[in-house]
Amino acid sequence: xxxxxxxxxxxxxxxxxxxxxxxxxxxxxxxxxxxxxxxxxxxxxxxxxxxxxxxxxxxxxxxxxxxxxxxxxxxxxxxxxxxxxxxxxxxxxxxxxxxxxxxxxxxxxxxxxxxxxxxxxxxxxxxxxxxxxxxxxxxxx
Numbered sequence: 282x283x284x285x286x287x288x289x290x291x292x293x294x295x296x297x298x299x300x301x302x303x304x305x306x307x308x309x310x311x312x313x314x315x316x317x318x319x320x321x322x323x324x325x326x327x328x329x330x331x332x333x334x335x336x337x338x339x340x341x342x343x344x345x346x347x348x349x350x351x352x353x354x355x356x357x358x359x360x361x362x363x364x365x366x367x368x369x370x371x372x373x374x375x376x377x378x379x380x381x382x383x384x385x386x387x388x389x390x391x392x393x394x395x396x397x398x399x400x401x402x403x404x405x406x407x408x409x410x411x412x413x414x415x416x417x418x419x420x421x422x
Contacts, residue, residue: 300375304333304341309350309364309371317363319356 301309311326312318318326320339327333342362345351350371353360366374383391399407 302341304337305345308338308341308345309368312351312362312364313368317361319359319361321359323362 307327308323311323315322315326320335320342323342324333324335324338327338342351342353346353346362350365351362352365353362355361364371380391380395399410402410
C-alpha cells in the first residue's frame with residue numbers, strides 16, 4: 282500500500298477543485314473572493330497559512346491566465362489579475378464540458394446513466410433541473 286497524498290488530506294477538494302492543482306485552487310479561491318489582485322496580494326493572502334515564493338505564485342497565476350481562467354491588465358510595473366468567470370460560471374462551464382465529454386465518449390450509456398439519476402430526484406427538483414438545462418442550452422448557442 283502506498284503512502285497517502287498529504288496534499289489531499291490537508292484540504293478537502295470541492296467539485297471544481299478536482300480539476301485544478303491544489304495551489305491553483307487556492308489562488309482561484311482568493312481571486313474569486315477579492316475580485317482582482319496582484320501576485321503580491323495573493324502571496325500575502327497565502328502567507329497566512331503557508332510560505333510560498335513570489336515566483337511560485339506568479340507562475341501559477343500566469344498558467345491560470347494561459348488556461349483562460351484569469352485575465353490580466355498591466356498597471357504600472359505589475360499585472361492586476363481578475364477571474365475570467367465567477368465561481369458559478371466556472372462550475373457551470375466545467376460541468377457542461379464534463380457532461381459533453383461523457384456523452385461523446387460513452388454515448389447512449391452516459392445518457393442512460395443521467396436519465397437513471399434523474400429518476401432518483403423528486404418532481405419539483407426535476408422541474409428546476411429542466412429549467413436550468415433549458416436556460417443553459419440557450420446560453421450555449
